[in-house]
Amino acid sequence: MNNPLTPLARVVNVALNDAGLSENAASERTGIPRSTLKRRLITGDFTYGELWKVADVLKTTPAKLHALAEERAA
Secondary structure (H helix, E strand, C coil), X not given: CCCCCCHHHHHHHHHHHHCCCCHHHHHHHHCCCHHHHXXXXXXXXXXXXXXXXXXXXXXXXXXXXXXXXXXXXX
């Protein structure tokens, strides 16, 4: 069965893609192991610290990522 991405996972995936960052590059820049990041990009279950690291690489904040995810989920 194919599980759709959560709204937060979709927002982060699109943002990383728009920034031209692959999973490998995002993993290197955030310090999040690639296997962990890959899971988070599917589930959207980022820890607070992980989401801060990703947001920092994307030059935004976790609050803005969450707000965008909520907006797109509506």
